Amino acid sequence: MKNTSLNRLLSSLDQYEFFIIIGHEEPDGDALNSQLALGSFLKRKGKQISLVSTGPFVRPEINHLEKKFLKHVPAHLPKSSTLAVILDCSTLDRIGYLADEIQGFTTAVIDHHASGKSFGDITFIDSKAPSVTFLIQLIIEASGETPTPEEAKLLFFGLVTDTGFFRHLESDSGRVCKAAGRLVDAGASPKEAHYRMYGDRTMESRILLGKLLSRAESFCGGRLIIIKETKEDVAFFGKNNRDSDMLYQLLFSVRRVEIILLLRFETENEISVGLRSIRDIDVGAVAKEFGGGGHAKAAGFTWNQSFHAVEDSLIHIFCTMLNQPGEKH
Ligand SMILES: [Mn+2]
Numbered sequence: 310m311k312n313t314s315l316n317r318l319l320s321s322l323d324q325y326e327f328f329i330i331i332g333h334e335e336p337d338g339d340a341l342n343s344q345l346a347l348g349s350f351l352k353r354k355g356k357q358i359s360l361v362s363t364g365p366f367v368r369p370e371i372n373h374l375e376k377k378f379l380k381h382v383p384a385h386l387p388k389s390s391t392l393a394v395i396l397d398c399s400t401l402d403r404i405g406y407l408a409d410e411i412q413g414f415t416t417a418v419i420d421h422h423a424s425g426k427s428f429g430d431i432t433f434i435d436s437k438a439p440s441v442t443f444l445i446q447l448i449i450e451a452s453g454e455t456p457t458p459e460e461a462k463l464l465f466f467g468l469v470t471d472t473g474f475f476r477h478l479e480s481d482s483g484r485v486c487k488a489a490g491r492l493v494d495a496g497a498s499p500k501e502a503h504y505r506m507y508g509d510r511t512m513e514s515r516i517l518l519g520k521l522l523s524r525a526e527s528f529c530g531g532r533l534i535i536i537k538e539t540k541e542d543v544a545f546f547g548k549n550n551r552d553s554d555m556l557y558q559l560l561f562s563v564r565r566v567e568i569i570l571l572l573r574f575e576t577e578n579e580i581s582v583g584l585r586s587i588r589d590i591d592v593g594a595v596a597k598e599f600g601g602g603g604h605a606k607a608a609g610f611t612w613n614q615s616f617h618a619v620e621d622s623l624i625h626i627f628c629t630m631l632n633q634p635g636e637k638h
Pocket residue numbers: 339340397421440441471
């Protein structure tokens with residue numbers, strides 16, 4: 310990160326009058342709260358803002374936010390005085406159909422992903438930043454302002470979303486913990502954020518977790534775990550009671566495990582496969598072979614064959630990568 314890129318962004322924020330603020334598809338707490346906090350800050354500076362998101366707002370901790378976002382870029386915004394700000398996206402296709410709607414506008418990109426094709430006219434990208442909300446906090450503070458209590462709550466929630474409530478931070482993250490402290494001083498509550506993130510769930514969602522955990526199977530000498538959510542589960546619990554983040558978190562505490570695969574019934578012709586890796590295996594590369602995508606540590610794809618067929622090929626692939634015999638542990 311060069312300070313020149315922050316300074317250039319700050320002067321653009323001063324210069325433009327209208328702002329279209331966009332985050333990625335299937336938004337999470339970092340994307341949405343970055344949008345909301347930046348929007349709030351710009352409003353305080355007397356700017357006109359439009360918050361836009363394609364949705365869908367699936368994750369339980371953010372689904373109450375849907376009403377705050379437009380589905381489309383408003384018509385008739387003057388191109389010469391409008392800046393489109395894209396948050397938490399390493400490539401333009403992460404904003405879906407909105408990419409077409411912002412054609413012709415000057416764009417600014419604020420992001421923290423390590424890979425991706427760089428795009429945008431003005432960029433403020435720091436791959437060492439734990440979240441985009443952290444970068445929004447730096448922007449507010451570099452302007453000589455302090456986040457309002459509401460902004461502090463939003464920024465804190467984005468930070469804990471992308472750091473797994475600080476679990477993923479290593480010992481070089483003093484600046485992040487200090488920044489979190491400033492947000493708490495400005496009005497954020499860790500207790501409230503924790504409840505928003507991990508609490509407020511239905512009883513059914515916990516029962517479904519229990520059922521899936523009781524069916525977890527271990528392969529490749531215990532380094533691969535597979536869980537299957539069947540058609541019967543979906544018929545009984547519905548898709549709204551899914552909590553895959555918690556399922557991954559619980560299973561990654563199993564000794565020796567490196568990879569977790571979650572196979573779920575979606576429709577008669579489609580199963581979805583979620584892949585997570587905690588060490589060196591690149592699950593993104595494997596997902597790509599099956600027509601999906603993602604990162605080295607988190608990826609997914611959909612498949613139109615039986616659980617059995619996809620499960621067998623994945624066990625074979627991962628046990629080969631892990632150099633382990635493929636039988637059940
Ligand atoms: Mn993020």
